[in-house]
Amino acid sequence: MPIPDSPLAAEFIASPNFGERRGVGGPSALILHYTGMPTAEGALARLLDPASEVSAHYFVFEDGRIVQLVAERDRAWHAGKSRWKGESDLNSASIGIEIVNPGHDGGAPPFPDRQIAATIALARDILSRWTILPERVLAHSDVAPHRKRDPGEAFPWARLHEGGVGHWVEPAPVSGGPLFRHEEEGPPVRALQAMLALYGYGLELSGVYDRHTRAVVTAFQRHFRRERVDGEADASTAATLKALIEGLAGSRDR
Numbered sequence: 107m108p109i110p111d112s113p114l115a116a117e118f119i120a121s122p123n124f125g126e127r128r129g130v131g132g133p134s135a136l137i138l139h140y141t142g143m144p145t146a147e148g149a150l151a152r153l154l155d156p157a158s159e160v161s162a163h164y165f166v167f168e169d170g171r172i173v174q175l176v177a178e179r180d181r182a183w184h185a186g187k188s189r190w191k192g193e194s195d196l197n198s199a200s201i202g203i204e205i206v207n208p209g210h211d212g213g214a215p216p217f218p219d220r221q222i223a224a225t226i227a228l229a230r231d232i233l234s235r236w237t238i239l240p241e242r243v244l245a246h247s248d249v250a251p252h253r254k255r256d257p258g259e260a261f262p263w264a265r266l267h268e269g270g271v272g273h274w275v276e277p278a279p280v281s282g283g284p285l286f287r288h289e290e291e292g293p294p295v296r297a298l299q300a301m302l303a304l305y306g307y308g309l310e311l312s313g314v315y316d317r318h319t320r321a322v323v324t325a326f327q328r329h330f331r332r333e334r335v336d337g338e339a340d341a342s343t344a345a346t347l348k349a350l351i352e353g354l355a356g357s358r359d360r
């Protein structure tokens with residue numbers, strides 16, 4: 107058995123589902139997932155099954171135990187069809203962590219404290235070995251907003267930030283209704299789309315508040331404005347996004 111890259115991993119259980127990173131020297135992003143299956147054992151078995159063609163670098167159990175499945179230098183198959191900052195091969199550009207949780211279909215239970223503490227420690231350890239900017243610690247739903255909801259709005263991103271992991275600003279208070287009607291068209295819609303794209307989300311600047319834009323706004327809310335996840339661009343969503351963008355320059359100076 108290979109030796110884990112992280113001293114925090116209890117063991118390395120090699121998944122056959124990996125390849126070589128393409129066109130990059132090493133990972134520049136960290137993508138977090140929930141397993142979205144009823145049991146940890148079932149989820150782990152799937153990531154080890156060659157027929158599934160999916161994997162992740164790490165797997166974090168509810169009790170905080172960590173297992174490594176794919177070497178960090180290799181390309182695990184966790185992001186699928188994805189986009190961020192113009193990149194479309196996020197598997198080559200990232201390290202993926204699967205966090206055991208049954209997810210939305212399993213009632214979206216909270217993530218246990220021990221599991222979150224282990225995830226923070228593991229992420230910090232990974233960030234100490236690779237150059238990964240805070241704003242490139244992402245949800246699977248951030249890079250695949252049309253297909254994925256994980257790790258979901260139950261995931262405590264603010265606690266990760268308190269632990270030194272990821273980019274976060276306190277969300278602006280929720281008040282008032284949607285800024286745009288469905289299919290509304292115009293420069294203000296395009297301006298919102300441009301801000302989302304500037305932060306990293308993959309969307310076209312169509313100028314129309316269409317279903318693609320709603321999917322991206324929903325992903326943004328799951329990560330950064332969990333209080334109301336409805337795909338509607340309201341004042342709080344726009345203000346929180348603006349504050350995050352303004353924080354990018356500062357985060358690069360750290």
Ligand SMILES: [Zn+2]
Nearest residue numbers: 139140246256
């Ligand atoms: Zn995922």
